[in-house]
Amino acid sequence: MDRMDKDLAFMLKYENIAWYENGKVRILDRRVYPREIKFVECRTYKDVKQAIADMVTQSAGPYTAAGMGMALAAYECKHMKLEEQINYLINASEIISHARPTTINRMKLITNSCAEVGIKALREGNSPIEAIFQRTIDSLERRYRRMSEVAVNLVNLFPKEGKVMTQCFGETIVGCMGREIKKQNKKIEFYCPETRPYLQGARLTASVLKNQGFKVTVITDNMPAWTIKEKGIDVFTSAADTICMDGNIVNKVGTMQIAICAKYFGIPYFVTGIPDEEKYLENIIIEERDPREVTSCNGIENTLKGVEGYYPAFDITPPELVSAVVTDQGIYSPYNLKEYFETEIEQYY
Known part of the structure; x- marks a missing residue:
């Protein structure tokens, strides 16, 4: 059976995101990709x-890493007594889920579910490592499948050219969007702001789209406004770290501007x-990261000693700036997102 990462770029293959094997x-x-594959x-x-x-991993990558990390936790405690293993998994879930403050709610869904399947396997005399690993692969398949549906709805909104x-x-929507553009035989080219200080737009988004054959x-x-005007940009699109039910969009700082x-x-x-x-x-809660990541780039200091930096990792775009929220269930206004949950929804993470 084909996996849902078929025809996607190198860094979107499951094994190249995060992978548990042999302890x-x-x-x-992703901090150095594509300069170096490490x-x-x-x-x-x-x-x-x-x-x-x-x-080390960004966008949706941490969700996969969290699941694989829970499989590793199960490996670490495999020689402990049953109740000790259960407590170890519960504790690991709490610690991994709090790796980054802005995404705790989503991470908890993943790590708690991993702990649950691991504990169930333990009580049934099965391997919690295998159970958690398989749960993580199933989650990847589910997310890629649903983001493929999002991609269909998104690309339907794009012009023919x-x-x-x-x-x-x-992450996933970038690759799935590219794959869907090919399916719909549309001619789309992309403009990617670099995204300082980690340069995810330049290194990751641009790499995935280039791998999949796009210009x-x-x-x-600091170029988006002039580029939109001079290059005739037709659409701006982004994913979101959080899509609030009141239509506010939390995403990488720079999205709002x-x-x-x-x-x-x-x-x-x-x-x-x-x-x-x-x-x-x-x-x-908007995560504020080390200001030294702003006063330097690629490990090179760009300022005089004593110059301060400010690094909010995310910003919040209000609903009046959002044309539509494109989901696997359809296209919504930022003002009616409650309707998304009026039908039974499969767990995403």
């Missing part, structure tokens, strides 16, 4: 937690993803 988790280091090897679940916190601007790295142009983060530009120039901003049930603006 270790191997994670593609994997970080984690020997404990706490190593996995730290790799997620250190941005046009230019699309992206933001940061939307891609990278711009710096491009949404403002899109509104000014009269082009649509389409957000892709699954709404986060019961998540509202007042629940959001």
